Amino acid sequence: MTLKERLKQVIVEGLNLEEIRPEDIEDEAPLFGDGLGLDSLDAVELVVLLEKHFGVEVKNMDEGRAAFQSINTLVKFMEERGAR
Amino acid sequence: MKEGVPVAVTGMGCLSAAGDDLSSSMESVFRGVRSPAPPRRFSSSHPLTYPVFEVADDLEGWGGGQDLSRTARLALKAAHEALTRSGWNKKDLASLRVGVCLGTTVGSSLNSEEFYRLYLRGENPDLSPITRFLRSNPAAVLAREFGLNGPCQTVVNACSSGTDALGIASRWIRAGLCDVVLAGGADELSHVTYNGFISLMITDEAPCRPFDRERKGLNLGEGAAIMVLEGEEWRKRRGKAAEAFILGYGASCDAYHLTAPHPEGRGLKQALLEALRLSRTAPEDLAFVNAHGTGTKDNDRAEALVLQDLLPGVPFLSTKGYTGHTLGAAGAVEAVFTAACLQAGRIPKSIGFLHPDPELPCSPVSQVMEVKGKAALSQSLAFGGQNSVIVIGKGETNP
């Protein structure tokens, strides 16, 4: 599985998005607000999921906000930080 | 609802990192000192250390040999101070209807790591953490200790519990359900809540900076505070001067989000206006506001918007810079501080605040300030979107 595919799977399982399949998440769509509809609690949960599954650290939510725009921005952020 | 009659407070007790009792707490806050430090009672494997505000006392002497939680011991110590100041002794209280209403968070949580870790490993752990939990409900502990037979209630409204307990208890007095109520809150520092707040990314690695431009979040603390509320009949009969009065209480739910406050403080406004109306207090009558002021981006922003909108020009401060966020005890500790500051006619600086935040329409006081006025307001915002506001009136004696 590619990093992107693994990420989508972790998001669906880790955030309990029951009715959504990983492959349904669009790469460019916003993750927060409209789009996938995640909120501030999902954002901090996602930080822990990234650490746990990929060894990627998000130092604070300013960093997080930029990275979490979409799947593509997040994958780029993770690759820059040596995601495993 | 009609406006309420003031309810007298005839004794107060308080302990936190700021001091072991009320007078030492006041002394240290007016000196503008604080001592946040890495936690000593538990260890953490977090890569960073977050400062906390611990009570130095190990409290072993409290509880008369019973196996009680630290939260229950904090409550006992504060209650003891409050009753001593009130002049009531246990024997006298036995013939009255005396209620207990306390707020807590950790004190009601069955989260013993020592027990659970062994359980997960398939072992059969000693049950004493469980029996300790079952014997340590804070309000029940006080009722047992002092032999009290009135209503007993542990309020678990997260961070507004202390304020709510005082508001509820004052209603019990007004309704004639009790002659006296011990009301307040208690909470101990815990590794579990430490991890919890860090995971929410709302804690600061530096000492907290409520309302400051550079603020990054809260620091946890522990403590307890109790007020002895008393009906007028008994107070007049024994000629006891009031240390303070509870003039009114307002409360509401944001119905917005589990952890974030409503961005415009919708619920807080509702609760604040209700508290003012019920206490027959106008904004210009207020000497100051003791804000919730945790030091998180969201909380301080919402509060500042509301304060500027409803109480422009009323000086305000957060005392969490001195005590940390004591969760279920916070509202009670802050109410006691508010009463003591009203008596003293001055408020300490809002410690941790150095730089005004251009995004906030107002800023707290940055030095000790004389205040006039016979009333002040203390407010709390909780997880789950609960908002509680209490208006406190100046007492008749110096504490």
Add this chain to the structure above:
Amino acid sequence: MRTAISGIGLCGGFGTGIEAFRKALETGERAKGTVTVRSEEGPFQGPAYLADTGPLDRFVERKALRRLDHFSKLALLAACLAYEDAGDPAWDRSKTGLVVASGYGPLTTTFAFLDSFIESGDKFSSPTPFSHSVHNAALAQVSMRLGITGPGLTVSQFEMSVPSALLTAWTWLEEGRVDSLLFGAVDEYNEVLGYCWHRLFGPWGDDLKPLDFQRQTAVPGEGAVFFLLADAEKIDRPPYAYVERVRLGRGPYEPASLPQEACLVLGADGHKGCGSYYRPLLGRSYPVLCGTPSYGSFPAGAAFDVAAAALMLKEGKITASCWHSGTVSKGCPLEGRPLCCLKMGPDGEWGEILLTPWKGKDD
């Protein structure tokens, strides 16, 4: 001003809703669920009254429930059912209060949070279970979903949670702080609770005998019940009953203060430890009823006692699954008798909730 019950919503081991509850009271059916707990003698399988929150789908879309735990779902389901049972009155929700009682709070989520870091390390602490492990999480979910913005209160006081919380709820209505109030109680079964139960009380069967005070016959249960309360004048249909008064105390309970014709509805639920406090109440002039075999042994069960009493008062006859008295029997008409729910705690503390019947349009 007289506080009246205009709607009741419930879910428990008997199923969901007032009809399922009535049937359970009439038949006294036993626990239908099974739980397995670890014990030193190997896995123990015991009966339990377990509640299913599937019917919540009728009120809330699945997507919105993704983060809710079982505890919050129980509360939310019962709250929605209470409004439905009351006919969904269009009352101002900014003047509606919300009060929830829970003996133990959201246990499963409390342990789920510990699970997230206890072996893997503190930096993996998961914020979602943490934020749902505060005891007022259920209240928050109900307030958000139903748009209730009046004052809120959650009380955690073990066996005394329900009468303690109801006392404050009653004062808020009586002083006019709120025009209506949603009062509920919720407790969930949990594997660790089951393990501790077995360690403290030993294995258990399915025959809950609440009036057999010498024996330990409690059976674990879970569930939620919510009541929509308001001033009787505000309610446009016959209420279930009036909540006449709520009292709490400690030490011997004196039934002398009961209205003459009242029946006692005991909160005895098979725990031997409280038995000695209930026993002196038998063998006196008033009938004694008990419904706990229909829903099980858990702190929020005290609110199910109130629901049973309210239902009996509305129907005017005794349906409780067990009783003790020569003067009344099942099916026998209540004839205007008030019902007094009484819950005792293990230290001799007691909570009394007195309900009186609605007598008709001119009441």
